[in-house]
Amino acid sequence: MTGPNVIVTFLSAMTEASSLFIAAAGLTLVFGAMRIINIAHGSFFAYGAFLVTTLVGASAGGSFWLALAVAGLAVGAMGAAVEVTVLRRVYRRDHLVQLVVTYALFLILADVALHLWGTQARSVRPPSMLSGSVAIGSRSFPAYDLFAIGAAIVTGLAMWALLQRTALGWRIRAAVEDPELLAASGTNVPLLYTTVFSIGGLLAGLAGAIGSPLQSISPGLDASVLVSAFIVAVIGGLGSVAGAAIGAVIISLFDTAGVLWAPGWEPAFIYLAMIAVLALRPSGLLGTAER
């Protein structure tokens, strides 16, 4: 393969990795800090994407950036609302109950989405300033895809800064790695949980919004994104945002390589990888060990 081809292939994989990373980051954060598997996480992603289609419509406009911000924040608010009204009641119950609750939310959100946005697939065109392409050697690469990669990098850095440099971040890390320390520190834990869950929602909504020009948006998006996000989060290590980044890169490279050399088998290999990780090293590449 020639130079530009390699680069373009690599960048395509990275584009795929981008929204996957942002989605998985939210999922892994919530699991790490709260030990909850949020089945509705994919629904948050889908809502982010759908909201952008509504706010922007099929025509590209300057309001795309506004739509991104609104979508992210709206879904973040949704997350907070869900946590306060429903999730809070089931923290002391066993994991199955929590699973059922988030699954019930998944069902409810899916149904409401059908009412709000119908069954037809929707699409969004990238904003005009990013609708062109960039030349790489003799090949061209969509400008928006570059933006998506950039957005993922920025989000990753923002997450790093949040976790490593702020008091909130310290508390979140304590919740993931040393809950006893957290309890002893006098933190308002319920408020922390609400915050973490809404950050998870915000990230999911943002991922959906950023990814919206890159894919067709239709019912079923919630379920498929959920599984993908899980795979990435598990392989990277549940609880680790950096792990989610690595996992996203690995999975998308895998996927791309698979398409080239063993088409049709990528999903199977990916699930085998997930199984291998869970069976041999459940904490994944960078995650914390099971408490």
Added chain:
Amino acid sequence: MKPPASGRAARPGASRPAEARAPGPASAARGRGMNAAVVLGPLSAAVVLLALMPALLPTASLLNLQSALGLALFACATNLLVGYGGLVSFGQGAFYGIGAYVIALAWLHWQAPFWASFIVAPFAGAAMALLVGLVALRARRLYFALLTLAFSQLFYVVVLQQTGFTGGANGVFGTILPPLLSDPGHAYYFTLTVAVLGLLILWRITRSPFGMTLRAIRENRERAEALGVNVFAHQLMAFVIAGGFCALAGTLFVVLDQSANPDLLNWTQSGYPIFMAVLGGQFVFLGPALGALIYEQGRDVVLASFSDWQLVFGLLLLIVVLFSPDGVAGLLVRGRDIARRRLRSLRR
């Protein structure tokens, strides 16, 4: 290494046996929700009633009931793991699908007689469960759930991909059933018989020493291990049994639908028996069957008037889980207990 068991203020004196239970072995059985005499009476009545249905119901409703019976077996088999074993397996759809595909593919490729495939299918499910269980049961709790989900998805994508062998996304369909089962009445009776027998066997198992040991493992894995129980082996056995019966339920799907499709193996399909078990009640043997019935009939009723079945089911699950942790069956049992107490106090 560990500090003495402080922080737990000892309550002076002995416990008060005031938990509305008389001491003694009979109450232990009652504590489990059902003993033989209590169950078999109404159950036989229910079976007789079900047997009369073909005469009473139109074909559409009969098919619905038939579907519910298959799902009831699916859900109760899954509950052996979830409710009795404390193992939340998100992959039982894999075995359900295997059961269906064994019959469908044997018919498609080798024109195998239905009855032969029907016998083989549960064992295929059990064998696959053995392999999956050997890997999955090494993990605990949430990781186990994720592992089983991954296996379910793995089978799903493989079946989807192997279009030549499995028919891919379209699945397999055709006159798979023998002439005997082509008649809706016969198909119904066959399903009823298989489901009832399957449920009876499962029930027997839950009420055996094995079942008791499984519950103990659920309650306190380490303590059971320290008593001399090989926890891994027992859990694996439960997983294999559940896999076999889920595959059996899968064969009933073929009897209903004369088809097999990849979606049967998907994680969303794997979720259904769990949610039926939670809805109906995990701690009562027939709870999941009740959940299956509510799901199937509820879907029918709701879809007739408006299309928001997902919404209704989701809300139902939420309400049940938040306010009645032991499901609808738990509600019924508590209601019955309250009614009994009222009656007793009235008589005095």
Added chain:
Amino acid sequence: MTAVLLDIHQLGKRFDGFAAVEDLDLAVWPGTIHSVIGPNGAGKTTFFRLLTGILRPTHGTVIFDGQDITGLRPHAVTRRGLTQSFQITNVFPRMSVIESVQTAILARRRRSWDFVTSYHRKVEQEALGLLGQVGLQELAGNMAQTLSHGDQRILEVALALATQPRMLLLDEPTAGMSPFETDRMVRLVTELARERGLTVLLSEHDMDVVFGISDEVTVLHQGRVIAHGPPGQVQDDQHVTEVYLGGEA
């Protein structure tokens, strides 16, 4: 001359260079009550975990009833006749008291693989008998989680007894108990040893209990044995007094 039941040689356990237990020698004779005492962190719990197979020793041997049980898994150790009753109450919360004991008996009789019979009904009488021995027969039908702490601890001992051990390990049996409950536990332990010939190895903080019922006392400090012998001898030991002046007594 009776043979030693539990013979421990040079038992040691290191965690990343930290020696939790080191050079531990101990011998327990059948039918006796042997107490292990020491300040917090002396290694008592680690020691018990090494005996029952929850932890593997770094070096040393454990010979029980003439057999080498060093490093065996917990369920194998239990089958050899050495059973522990846990410190942190460790029952089956949503099973009834009698069901818990039935399960233990089933495990002992290797009937936990029985899918078909109602064998557990048959062991109900034996279970009730066991509950009678420990004084819990009134609570047979109650859920284990509804029991008071003291009763749960006694249930714990009943579960251990159901495995028909030759030797019982009790990790702080009277921790968190009222004087009434402590008294009840002491009487039970004494009866088990004196009247039923059970050998008991226990760790304790309550010195009245220790010096009241023990045939032999071993004192641990920082993972090593610093004294052992009959209660009177240990009580008079200078080193022991020093060690305890700063710790619990």
